[in-house]
Amino acid sequence: MARSPMMRDRVSASILDAAATLLAEEGDSASMAQIAASAGVGRATLYRYFPTREALVRGLSSAAIDDLAGRIDAAALDQVPVREAVARTVRAFVTAGATWAALARIGREDWKDPVDLETRVVTPVRALLERGVADGTLRRDLPAQAVVTLFTGMLELGLRLVLEQGLGVEDASATTTALFLDGAAAQES
Amino acid sequence: MARSPMMRDRVSASILDAAATLLAEEGDSASMAQIAASAGVGRATLYRYFPTREALVRGLSSAAIDDLAGRIDAAALDQVPVREAVARTVRAFVTAGATWAALARIGREDWKDPVDLETRVVTPVRALLERGVADGTLRRDLPAQAVVTLFTGMLELGLRLVLEQGLGVEDASATTTALFLDGAAAQES
Amino acid sequence: MARSPMMRDRVSASILDAAATLLAEEGDSASMAQIAASAGVGRATLYRYFPTREALVRGLSSAAIDDLAGRIDAAALDQVPVREAVARTVRAFVTAGATWAALARIGREDWKDPVDLETRVVTPVRALLERGVADGTLRRDLPAQAVVTLFTGMLELGLRLVLEQGLGVEDASATTTALFLDGAAAQES
Amino acid sequence: MARSPMMRDRVSASILDAAATLLAEEGDSASMAQIAASAGVGRATLYRYFPTREALVRGLSSAAIDDLAGRIDAAALDQVPVREAVARTVRAFVTAGATWAALARIGREDWKDPVDLETRVVTPVRALLERGVADGTLRRDLPAQAVVTLFTGMLELGLRLVLEQGLGVEDASATTTALFLDGAAAQES
DNA sequence: CAGTAAGCGAGACGGTACGTCGGGTCTTACC
DNA sequence: GGTAAGACCCGACGTACCGTCTCGCTTACTG
Incomplete structure (x- = not known):
């Protein structure tokens, strides 16, 4: 059936759109019926x-991770200096995140598809940070895994600057990048 | 009734304990009935x-904020150098947070009592950071509000290092503090 | 709890009433929600x-069988001549049945609680017919089990005369009794 | 298309067969999908x-009534004595009914196509009973309409003897006929 | 020391969301 | 042009949880 795949995608997309909007607006209290109605679907x-509310959230998460992974791919992290790559990563996440604000209103563990997120987002980030350590751009006296966790966490913080404080994407990204790379302490020239 | 106040506190405490445990274990899916049963209470x-699930979470949050505020008071932030005060703040939060892991599993906006948290925790932190900027310890080229948000967010990240990665409290605090103050970039000689 | 048993009965009765009415009116298409609402209950x-629609119908059936069994007990079938006892049985069934018209609109096998109906209604009827055969009032050339089945079936037919044809209870009972006892053929002088 | 009419009948027949079988086995809980699948049809x-489940049942009923009407026609009721004609009617119904057991498991009002049944079955029966009254074979002291209802009802009871009690068609018919004509009471010679 | 009022457990109740399922309508591809 | 496949909407079903309520009991203060 020719229409199947296309239609499936169209319907799926409109459901995900509606879900993203409603969940971002009303949080977890949005009912499946509301989401369906708002998607113009039974x-x-x-x-x-x-088949499940949880599956819907996972779908949302998958789409978000796809989006984000696309941006990270497009950023060509391994072809620019580490500092620039870090900046691009932050910008990619903050930009993408604004589209998927819904997920920011839902519990942490629920939506983090452990596989996709890890392989498609965390891995390149880890590689980037390792390259930074290797080429001397980043300090080597901090536990690597912890730095990865802190950095990915700071990506969410950068997003929070936009969503909750109304900062512009560029400002939020720049501040987050600056803080991650150089810290809050004044440089002792 | 003389026993009232004492009893109220005892019962309230055992409810909060049970709620903290159950919510930390099972997340938002723990039902009120389970919490009551687990607290040995009808x-x-x-x-x-x-009177409401939300009130219970707020109670949990209040206790956590009390705990945290106590630690921050005890840290005498304004009587030690800024860098040390930052380290103490991180340590206080990570230590306290481990006790209230439940709240880490619940949605952001739900439990942040906007009043208590702001006045008793964020305010001293903001003061600390402002002092740091004023005395030249911290850089002045970053938007103050954003730095406050990022720092408080990084407190949660430090906690996450403990809860999700099994890092020790001291290591997690040290790493978080180091990253916040000096950044991930290698110091240029 | 003193109120429990009484209340349970009151609520149960009002549910059964509402169910009987609605099912009699709208047949199987009446929804559980409608029944609940019509019973003034959530x-x-x-x-x-x-716990199930089927359980509700069984409850209806139980009440109907209780009702009917009570009337049959009250009829003291074994203390009057067989012909009179047959007449009383028919009258009892037709009278009771009019109260439980709902069950007439529902599938046969669903509601016939095989135990209650058999022990409390069919047994006395069988005993009555056997007595009739023994004392020479009833013919002995027909298979006993078949006669029981035909008689109990004719009870339903008598009810049908009332429900579907608007015959009075007395007329319907008399005609049914007459047909069962003496048949439709003219008595040969 | 020349093959249409034939095909229509073939498909229609296989659907009706499947429906009859399934409804007889599982009663009203058989789903349209099951019936379609069991008929080897989409x-x-x-x-x-x-177009409707109800239409399907009506179709089943129509076929049953056709079948029954055919048998009644073949019985030439008006050309034999009344008692014999009654016996033939009972035998016709019981024989036909065994083929359409499905309808015995479904609610009364659903399948009785008011038109067909009335004109093709009840009318001849009524005529037969009226003839019996007119020629003195049947008693005249019972309300005619009620006797018609009771007799048609007893036809179903005769069928029930076969379906539920395993009686042979001949025995069931004979007993039912005997009971209808001469009643259960011993003849007072 | 007996009476009493408060807090407690137990659990029924109305309401609402969830996930499942069947009925009936429709479209698309195949033959 | 009719058939099979199957997506779609609608609404009922049965389950679970929430927040409210009313009981009857215990318990600790009060006259």
């Missing part, structure tokens, strides 16, 4: 695409 | 103390 | 009393 | 032939 159809 | 009594 | 409460 | 096709 409740049964919603369940056909995402 | 469901009705639970509702007498916390 | 849907959840309805399910607390009758 | 669900959509089933709906093309019988």
